Amino acid sequence: MPRTTPLHLDGDTFRALGHELVERLAEHFDRLPDRAVTAGEGPGQIRAALGADAPLPETGTDPATILRQATDLLVEHSLFNGHPKFLGYITGSPAPLGVLADFLASAMNPNLGAWVLSPMASEIEAQAVRWMADLIGMPGGTGGLLVSGGNMANTVGFWAARAAVGERWAMRARGLGGAAPRLRVYASAETHTWVQKAADLAGLGTDAVRWIETDERLRMRVGALGEALRSDRAAGDEPMMVVGTAGSVSTGAVDPLGAIARLCRDEEVWFHVDGAYGGFAAASPDAPDELRQLALADSVAVDPHKWLYAPLEAGCALVRDPARLRAAFAYHPPYYHFGTEATNFVDIGPQNSRGFRALKVWMQLRQAGRAGYARMISDDIALARRLDEAVEASVDLRVGPGGLSISTFRYVPPELADGEGDDAVEEQLTALNREIQSRMERGGDAFVSNAVVGGRYYLRACVVNIHTSADDIDAIPSIARTLGREIWAERSG
Ligand SMILES: Cc1ncc(COP(=O)(O)O)c(C=O)c1O
Numbered sequence: 001m002p003r004t005t006p007l008h009l010d011g012d013t014f015r016a017l018g019h020e021l022v023e024r025l026a027e028h029f030d031r032l033p034d035r036a037v038t039a040g041e042g043p044g045q046i047r048a049a050l051g052a053d054a055p056l057p058e059t060g061t062d063p064a065t066i067l068r069q070a071t072d073l074l075v076e077h078s079l080f081n082g083h084p085k086f087l088g089y090i091t092g093s094p095a096p097l098g099v100l101a102d103f104l105a106s107a108m109n110p111n112l113g114a115w116v117l118s119p120m121a122s123e124i125e126a127q128a129v130r131w132m133a134d135l136i137g138m139p140g141g142t143g144g145l146l147v148s149g150g151n152m153a154n155t156v157g158f159w160a161a162r163a164a165v166g167e168r169w170a171m172r173a174r175g176l177g178g179a180a181p182r183l184r185v186y187a188s189a190e191t192h193t194w195v196q197k198a199a200d201l202a203g204l205g206t207d208a209v210r211w212i213e214t215d216e217r218l219r220m221r222v223g224a225l226g227e228a229l230r231s232d233r234a235a236g237d238e239p240m241m242v243v244g245t246a247g248s249v250s251t252g253a254v255d256p257l258g259a260i261a262r263l264c265r266d267e268e269v270w271f272h273v274d275g276a277y278g279g280f281a282a283a284s285p286d287a288p289d290e291l292r293q294l295a296l297a298d299s300v301a302v303d304p305h306k307w308l309y310a311p312l313e314a315g316c317a318l319v320r321d322p323a324r325l326r327a328a329f330a331y332h333p334p335y336y337h338f339g340t341e342a343t344n345f346v347d348i349g350p351q352n353s354r355g356f357r358a359l360k361v362w363m364q365l366r367q368a369g370r371a372g373y374a375r376m377i378s379d380d381i382a383l384a385r386r387l388d389e390a391v392e393a394s395v396d397l398r399v400g401p402g403g404l405s406i407s408t409f410r411y412v413p414p415e416l417a418d419g420e421g422d423d424a425v426e427e428q429l430t431a432l433n434r435e436i437q438s439r440m441e442r443g444g445d446a447f448v449s450n451a452v453v454g455g456r457y458y459l460r461a462c463v464v465n466i467h468t469s470a471d472d473i474d475a476i477p478s479i480a481r482t483l484g485r486e487i488w489a490e491r492s493g
Pocket of ligand 1: 089151152194247248275277315
């Protein structure tokens with residue numbers, strides 16, 4: 001007698017519910033361009049729609065009802081980063097094939113901690129990692145693994161560097177105390193905040209991060225980096241790693257990666273590149289040449305849920321010498337009976353049980369191919385430059401610094417145009433543009449985020465979206481200007 005549990009779903013019901021869900025989602029994707037990016041509801045409205053105060057149910061509910069309610073809740077009350085006018089932060093629009101891949105992956109439910117628990121899935125992950133390394137020009141033999149996103153991919157590089165430098169002081173066993181010198185990490189002032197979290201969580205403390213000044217294009221000054229390395233060494237500290245950024249979060253700035261790589265080689269310091277945003281642009285002929293120098297790094301973080309348009313979550317840590325990952329993460333407890341003829345991902349990363357994030361990436365890489373990705377990324381870059389031009393041609397809007405697929409701009413009413421740079425005027429402009437951003441967020445016509453550069457507050461559009469068209473881009477300046485005029489009129493009486 002087969003066992004029947006409260007989670008039982010017979011084959012016919014599973015089939016019927018699955019078909020119904022796919023129908024609803026196909027309809028949702030079709031309707032999305034004509035809907036608002038978000039309904040702009042506050043926490044109170046969302047909690048009321050959910051029934052947030054309801055207690056844990058004592059008994060079960062019919063699965064068809066639950067699935068319909070969950071779909072309704074999410075389709076009616078979400079923010080849609082797959083909307084063509086979603087241009088905020090850096091979140092890729094999910095490719096439909098990736099959505100199906102996640103469904104397939106969870107149905108198979110392989111545990112990619114160990115090869116024996118996920119034979120085909122582990123090999124698919126290994127192949128996806130090789131393909132991503134190849135896409136960005138890393139040498140053959142590069143190793144790595146999928147993680148949850150950019151923060152974790154960078155943190156894996158960080159831990160690999162720490163283990164490498166710490167070998168001399170047996171740091172994996174003894175930690176940071178004892179005879180070990182103080183470890184230092186070097187990153188430009190534009191580096192994403194992951195580096196603080198990593199330094200904090202790894203026990204170095206955030207003071208271990210040396211923030212290196214940037215030039216007028218917001219790129220790390222390599223001269224200043226060299227000075228910092230040498231003066232720390234002279235003081236008895238140990239440089240652990242240098243972080244170069246291939247596409248900064250605020251403006252898409254690319255550090256002089258070639259020069260940093262040479263300095264790191266001369267100084268014998270681990271060179272890590274944060275390519276979470278821009279790394280995959282190495283595949284596009286329209287990215288700056290400098291970006292392709294990321295292939296010289298010891299470790300690189302890339303983020304398929306950004307510019308490979310994979311559904312969340314998918315980050316990827318790549319390490320030139322895969323033995324470095326094993327040296328940072330492997331332990332061999334007696335209760336694991338895992339073979340050694342293939343990679344057990346538990347040995348080369350921080351997670352134990354691991355899901356099949358790689359499937360969506362692997363399927364999407366096959367669907368689009370290298371050429372398809374190069375074209376999509378180039379098109380996104382071209383759309384950002386188109387937005388710069390549209391902004392430049394608009395009265396009351398000023399374009400700001402932007403590279404790769406980021407465009408920044410701000411609303412400047414004619415009455416304040418002569419005072420830009422003046423403290424009191426800048427304060428007014430910041431308040432005005434913040435409010436434009438808030439109203440746009442709630443209104444749902446489009447979604448942008450912000451960048452603060454040299455004390456100036458800019459609205460910021462980042463195109464990592466396979467649905468965004470030239471028409472969507474052309475609509476942005478007028479959406480921003482209309483809100484700007486409305487707010488300025490309210491404020492100036
Ligand atoms: C340059 C850079 N690094 C790291 C991250 C963190 O990535 P995630 O949000 O996937 O953890 C981001 C996110 O935008 C980023 O732009």
